[in-house]
Amino acid sequence: MSTPAIRIDNLTKDFPVGMRGLKLRAVDGLNLExxxxxxxxxxxxNGSGKSTTIKIILxxxxxxxxxxEIYGQPSHTVTARRSVGFLPEAPYFYRYLSGRExxxxxxxxxxxPRAHIAEQVDSVIDLVGMSESAHxxxxxxxxxxxxxxxxxxxxxxDPKLVILDxxxxxxxxxxxxxxxxxxxxxxxxxxxxVLSSHLLAQIEGLCDRVAIxxxxxxxxxxxxxxxxxxxxxxxxxxxxxxPEGRKxxxxxxxAQGGRLARVEKPKLSLDAxxxxxxxxxxxxxxxxxxxxx
Amino acid sequence: xxxxxxxxxxIRLIAGNTFLEAVRQKFFNSLLILSVALxxxxxxxxxxxxxxxxxxxxxxxxxxxxxxxxxxxxxTATTQLFFNEMENxxxxxxxxxxxxxxxxxxxxxxxxxxxxxxxxxxxxxVLSGILYWRETILMGRLGDEFxxxxxxxxxxxxxxxxxxxxxxxxxxATTLFVASFSHTNLYTMSVSFFVLVICQLQYIARDxxxxxxxxxxxxxxxxxxxxxxxxxxxNIGDQLVFNVEQPFPMSTALQIAGYGLVxxxxxxxxxxxxxxxxxx
Numbered sequence: 001m002s003t004p005a006i007r008i009d010n011l012t013k014d015f016p017v018g019m020r021g022l023k024l025r026a027v028d029g030l031n032l033e034x035x036x037x038x039x040x041x042x043x044x045x046n047g048s049g050k051s052t053t054i055k056i057i058l059x060x061x062x063x064x065x066x067x068x069e070i071y072g073q074p075s076h077t078v079t080a081r082r083s084v085g086f087l088p089e090a091p092y093f094y095r096y097l098s099g100r101e102x103x104x105x106x107x108x109x110x111x112x113p114r115a116h117i118a119e120q121v122d123s124v125i126d127l128v129g130m131s132e133s134a135h136x137x138x139x140x141x142x143x144x145x146x147x148x149x150x151x152x153x154x155x156x157x158d159p160k161l162v163i164l165d166x167x168x169x170x171x172x173x174x175x176x177x178x179x180x181x182x183x184x185x186x187x188x189x190x191x192x193x194v195l196s197s198h199l200l201a202q203i204e205g206l207c208d209r210v211a212i213x214x215x216x217x218x219x220x221x222x223x224x225x226x227x228x229x230x231x232x233x234x235x236x237x238x239x240x241x242x243p244e245g246r247k248x249x250x251x252x253x254x255a256q257g258g259r260l261a262r263v264e265k266p267k268l269s270l271d272a273x274x275x276x277x278x279x280x281x282x283x284x285x286x287x288x289x290x291x292x293x
Numbered sequence: 294x295x296x297x298x299x300x301x302x303x304i305r306l307i308a309g310n311t312f313l314e315a316v317r318q319k320f321f322n323s324l325l326i327l328s329v330a331l332x333x334x335x336x337x338x339x340x341x342x343x344x345x346x347x348x349x350x351x352x353x354x355x356x357x358x359x360x361x362x363x364x365x366x367x368x369t370a371t372t373q374l375f376f377n378e379m380e381n382x383x384x385x386x387x388x389x390x391x392x393x394x395x396x397x398x399x400x401x402x403x404x405x406x407x408x409x410x411x412x413x414x415x416x417x418x419v420l421s422g423i424l425y426w427r428e429t430i431l432m433g434r435l436g437d438e439f440x441x442x443x444x445x446x447x448x449x450x451x452x453x454x455x456x457x458x459x460x461x462x463x464x465x466a467t468t469l470f471v472a473s474f475s476h477t478n479l480y481t482m483s484v485s486f487f488v489l490v491i492c493q494l495q496y497i498a499r500d501x502x503x504x505x506x507x508x509x510x511x512x513x514x515x516x517x518x519x520x521x522x523x524x525x526x527x528n529i530g531d532q533l534v535f536n537v538e539q540p541f542p543m544s545t546a547l548q549i550a551g552y553g554l555v556x557x558x559x560x561x562x563x564x565x566x567x568x569x570x571x572x573x
Binding site for chain 2 (some may be wrong): 153
């Protein structure tokens with residue numbers, strides 16, 4: 001079996017509170033493994049220890065007890081961070097740099113060889129769809145653009161593991177969908193992605209596996225389908241069934257010892273509906289433009 | 294690329310960015326303009342002159358302005374540049390890269406110190422210009438007194454500027470050390486200015502332990518004298534510029550510079566010890 005991208009063993013983090021030696025436990029005996037080339041979702045309410053865990057993985061915080069490894073190397077070492085790209089929540093960058101200068105700056109900080117910098121910078125800017133705005137100053141970017149350029153700086157040194165903290169926070173559904181597409185593309189390119197998000201619908205559609213944290217403890221973990229599927233029920237989605245046909249199906253279910261629990265119409269999620277409508281409008285607008293030109 | 298070359302590149306990039314951010318700050322530009330204006334207009338403050346010659350007065354006034362405004366700038370700029378990175382969380386993005394915390398601190402320090410170099414260079418240049426202008430006028434007016442040539446040693450002004458720059462380096466490093474464990478701008482600035490005053494008046498403690506009998510008190514004062522750098526060593530303005538008979542020995546200047554550099558390195562390493570445990 002290949003080395004896991006992240007291995008966390010019995011990780012605990014206490015923060016001192018006040019002068020009396022009191023401690024606040026942010027992460028409590030956490031055990032977790034993230035396999036190579038999977039999209040892993042870290043879920044949990046505010047204060048559940050997601051960000052603290054991410055900071056320990058990135059070596060920004062020292063664990064009180066326990067171990068954390070990235071591809072077999074202790075996560076607090078600089079060597080381990082060579083294979084990690086990170087996009088913080090609500091990223092803020094040097095506003096006076098242009099998008100391209102910013103990504104170039106981080107490429108140089110990461111030690112990307114001088115001969116490859118230009119190519120690498122262009123490639124990640126293209127991947128995140130910022131080629132047209134890369135010359136603009138970061139201070140003029142919208143939230144969605146900031147997230148995208150943040151993704152570009154996280155990817156510029158071609159890391160094997162990408163950690164995204166709330167990558168779609170404050171971004172409109174179109175921007176979120178674009179970021180989700182980039183994440184899928186990253187997986188296709190062989191990267192491992194860890195993301196924390198409050199947007200459960202998005203996590204559900206994206207992640208291979210998820211872990212739910214609460215008060216610093218791991219509550220559940222597994223594949224999305226393992227966690228959300230009901231073990232003792234199945235649903236059939238049927239189209240064009242007449243009332244007589246439906247009665248016959250119900251009778252057949254009863255005859256086979258089953259019980260029809262409920263009948264409902266399959267629903268499109270609001271996210272999907274929104275995207276479908278906006279994309280429909282965009283398509284018809286570009287078609288109109290083509291006709292008029 | 295070797296790890297040393299990587300480190301140097303990293304520090305250089307962070308320092309360059311810090312410097313760029315600093316020169317874009319209104320505070321730096323305002324303070325620079327104010328200092329230049331003050332030094333430039335020093336001739337008009339001669340009514341506060343207590344019997345010294347015009348050139349000596351301008352020199353003392355310029356050196357005073359350099360120290361006063363330079364100290365303010367060193368503390369405020371270093372504090373501001375450090376906490377900007379923390380509060381805007383740009384430090385988070387940089388430290389999540391393969392960057393040592395010491396490299397980050399060294400970059401921040403060098404950025405601030407580079408800013409001080411610009412400040413010192415501009416002020417030294419303006420002061421030299423004013424002195425040269427006034428000296429030329431005085432030479433025309435009082436030719437006899439300048440029979441041996443110019444009175445002002447302009448090289449000494451440069452030497453004074455370099456030593457002040459090293460002193461500002463100590464102030465920047467001390468401020469960075471305070472910032473490494475502090476959580477607010479205000480606390481950092483207050484403590485750093487307090488330390489600056491202690492360093493400036495440290496000679497009093499040195500005089501005290503020199504006259505003390507040996508014992509715990511003497512060791513305590515001696516210890517304090519070692520912890521806080523003695524800024525009086527850098528105040529050599531009186532021995533420079535007009536001292537024709539005995540030029541200031543270069544070996545002494547180098548010793549003072551070395552003394553300052555040791556304190557800079559020590560304070561940055563102490564800052565690193567705190568910063569390692571700090572939550573980013």
